[in-house]
Amino acid sequence: MQPSYDYQQVLNNSERVNWRVEDIIGGSKRLDFDRPFMPESLARVRTLSFLNPNEQLVMNQIRGHGYLYLFSVVEEFIVPFVLDHARSRLNGNDARTRALLHFADEEAKHIQLFNRFREEFDAGFGTPCGAIGPGDAIAGAVLNHSPLAVALVILHIEWLTQTHFLESVRDDQTLDPQFKSLLKNHWLEEAQHAQLDTLMVEALVEAAGEEEIVTALDEYEAILHFIDGGLAQQVELDADSLGQATGRELSEDERERFVSVQQAATRWTFIGSGLDHELFLGTLDRVHPSVRERVARMRSVYC
Ligand SMILES: [Fe+2]
Ligand SMILES: [Fe+2]
Incomplete structure (x- = not known):
């Protein structure tokens, strides 16, 4: 059964979690570049059998860098969206206003967290990693749609972070502890966000x-398509970053295989894993009776 949420309850939960960026990264808390950053089910580097184990590890970390970057971009459109939504009824329920302001504050903190991890990454990785963007142009393009379409995209993304942690990260003991702690702490606060988004x-x-x-449903699908186009560009940049970091030049066949495996992997990470979340699908179902057909079509592309 689909749960119903309540602003006061979400606010209480979020006040219990509340960590600081400096509790998670900095000082003695450093990234360990001898370990993978991303779970294999999201990174899918072992399928790239033409890469040696070290090249696979480097590629896993490049996917970690992409994760940090793309989430900071996503949070960049969530913050103004949530503030606008809160402002639309500031005189209403106090718990609503406080819960939404707290939500925006946490997302602003997450941007800082992801950027802080990227600084650590850049300092330790050795070579630059390309990223799509600029981030504010991507955020602007998403925000250029109706509020309901943007809210659906945000809800989609909040739920997929839950799937990432619970299904892929929590029980993986091979991951770098610092990167794992980032994913865990993000998950802890996103759990409240997903409820507020609902x-x-x-x-x-x-x-x-x-x-x-x-x-709005058409626009929601169009935004996912736009994100998917960005992911395809990111995969090409990742192949270049791998070459720069390891000196490994991929043959034409290898590059083709790389792109096909990594495109499926990034699609699953940033889109497909949301379309797999029961509570997200439950909310979608109540938006409009035509949704099931739409979801089935989207799943055939992204899952
Ligand atoms: Fe976040
Ligand atoms: Fe969030």
Whole structure:
């Protein structure tokens, strides 16, 4: 059964979690470049059998860098979106206002956290890693859609971070402890965000007419398609970063295989794993009766 959420309860939970960036990275807390940063189910580097174990490890870490970067970009459109949503009814329920402001504050902290990890990464990795962007242009392009479409994308992303931690990270003892701690602490706060996003989606759906809802679903799908295009560009940049870091030049066949495996891996990481989340699908189901058909179509592309 689909749970129902409550602003006060979410606020209470989020106040219990509350960590600081400096509790997670800095000082003696350093990245260990002898360890993988990402779980294999998301990185899929072992399938790249033409890479030796060291090259596979470096590629895993490049995917870690991409994860840090893409999440900081995503948080960049979540912060203004949540603030705008909170502002639309500032005189209403106090718990609502406080929970949403706390949500935006946590996402701003997450941007700092991801950027701080990227600084550590850049200092220890040795060669630069290319990234799509600029981030604010990507965020701007997403925010250029209707609030319901953006809220659906945000809800999608909040739930997939839950899947990443619970299904792939929590029981993986091989990961670098610092990177694992980042993923764990992010997960702890995202659990509240996913609930607040559900409330935002429900409020927007309630206020929208049939046509507006269908248009928002089209836009939601278009935003995922836009993100997917960015991921494909990121995979090409990753192949170049791998070459720069290891000196390894891929043959034409190897590069083709690399792109196909990594495109599927990034799709699953940033899109498909959200389409697999039961509670996300439950909320989508209540948005409009046509959703099931749409989800089945999207799953055939992204899962
Ligand atoms: Fe976040
Ligand atoms: Fe979040």
